[in-house]
Amino acid sequence: MPFFVRWKPDFHMVCVWLCVVATSGPSLVFSDEKSDQQSTELTAVELVLDNQLATRIERLWQVTWSRFYSPRTHLVYDYLSSYESGRELNHLPTAAEVQNQDPNECGYGTGMEDCMISAGVMLSLIVDRHAVTQEEWLRERAKQVFKGVQLCATAHGVPGxxxxxxxxxxxxxxYPNSSRDQYTHAIHGLWHYFHSPLCDPATRQEIRQLMSAVADRMRAKVIAANDYDSLRLDGTRDTRGISRMWNVAGHEAARLPMIYAATWDVTGDRKYYDWYQEYVKPAIEQSCTVEENQPTYAFLQMQASLEVLLRLEKEGSLGPKITLTMKTITLRMAKRAESAGNRGESLDLTKLCTDWRSTAGLSAEGSYRPVWYCIRESGEAALAQLIDQSSRFPRPQQTALRDAVMRVDPDRVSSNGIIYLQAAYWKALRRQNESP
Known part of the structure; x- marks a missing residue:
């Protein structure tokens, strides 16, 4: 039986109010005076959850740090290949394999191809959790994730x-080939961290320097002569097209102006404002017409980009267009959450990934990828909806999120999709706590 709950800043646990909710079973629910129709108007909400869900989330948090995170690099890696302690990440490529671009120039399939995406999600997760719980020890966790971003920005010696x-x-x-997806999540997470009380003055200055280097490199490389490609580590063109930052699809159009806008916001440097203004209007116009057949992760990145732009354009003429576009994506993501949940019921979510050197591993040809992405997509779909502050997170979606969390066994989960589930959970709680 669920209870109305509020987080108490001085407790590291859920404090239960004796307000029993008349439902058929445990659920994660936003309630208001209106019916559960798919209204997109923001309403006052009261989060309802049960201790079982809170306990499961805490276990997933522990597993994230004990199995997916490396204290050497301060990075969260993509999947596990063993549940044996100390062997979870044995599949990660050796230095020689990385230097030889084995198996490819992106490191696809190796488990270290999405570390900057994960870092951005982790920073957002930690910032939202702290906003709810006020746990001071999260300061060190956020700093550890930031160190991972710093390493990815400096280990190779190429600024930006x-x-x-x-x-x-x-x-x-x-690996020499990055992508616009990596930049999108990393900058979005850094922006949230910069504005959080978890971030001290010295770290804010480091963030300014890092984001400025990224924006400056984008300005120098993302030009017509390069077909607006941000280029590989060695300055050559990305043959896959995943590093192009302009003249892209609708769901990608806001990425470049978001990077410039976020950098202007944290530095106050006028040049970044001018660069952002150069791109933002056509980007928002293009974002209004987005094809539906894009993957869920692409829509999450779109929402993240629009979130930053909306914060800076709220009082301007672009604000209503951004809000409407985000609402449209939110409605689409509700269907994705339902679809991922249906698939999750029939998949073995305890399955491990096999070694990419000798098997299909994480590739689309293997049997593991649907398991890995099902968990992640459930979190992505919920998080994409929750980023949109102007829309409700209706009861069926809260139930879908709860089911997705409870479907996962913390002791036998090998997908880093668990960080997306946690990020959605804490953003839901934060929205509830900050509602009037």
Whole structure:
């Protein structure tokens, strides 16, 4: 039986109010005076959850740090290949393999291809958790994640280039091909961290320097002569097209102006404002017409980009367009959450990934990827909705999020999709706490 709850800043646990909710079973619910129709108007909400859910989230947090995180690189890696203590990340490539670009120039399939995406999600997660719980020890956790971003920005010696991840063996080898997705999540997470009370003055200055380097490199490389490609580590073109930052699809159009806007916001340097203004209007116009067949992770990155732009454009003429676009994406993501949940019911979510050197591993040809992404997509779909502050997170979606969390066994989960589930959970709680 669920209870109305509020987080008490001085407790590291859920404090239960004796307000029993008349439902058929445990649930994660926003309630208001209106019906549960798919209204997109922001309403006052009261979060309802049960201790079982809170306990599961805490276990997933512990597993994130004990199994997916490396204290050597301060990075969260993509999947596990063993549940044996100390062997969880044995599949990660050696320095020689990374230097030889084995198996490819992005490190796809190796487990270190999405570290900057994960870092951005982790920073957002930690900032939201702290806003709810006021746990002071989260300050060190946020700093550890930031150190991972710093390493990806500096290990290779090329200012402004964000590597996907860094080799855990030598702490310096990187795959040469990054992507706009890595930059999007990393900058979004840094922006949230910068504005959080968890971030001290010295770290804020480091963030200013890091983001300025990224924005300056974007300005120098993302030009017509390069087909608006941000280029690989060695300055050559990305042949996959995943580093192009302009003249892109609708869901990608806001990425470049977001990077400039966020950098202007944290530095106050007028040049970044001018660069952001140069791109923002056509980007928002293009964002209004987005094809539906994009993957869920692409829509989450779109929402993250629009969130930053909306914060800076709220009083301007672009604010209503951004808000409407985000609402449209929110409605689409509700369907994605339902679809991921349906798939999760029939998959073995305890499955481990096999070694990429000798098997299909994480590739689309293997049987593991649907398991890995199902967990992640459930979190992505919920988080994409919750980023949109102007829309309700309706009861069916709260139930879907709760089910996705409870479907995962913390002791036998190998997908880093658990960080997306946690991020959605804490953003839901934060929205509840900050509602009037």
């Amino acid at each position: 280039f964000l590597a996907r991840g860094v080799c855990d063996e030598d702490l310096k080898s990187v």
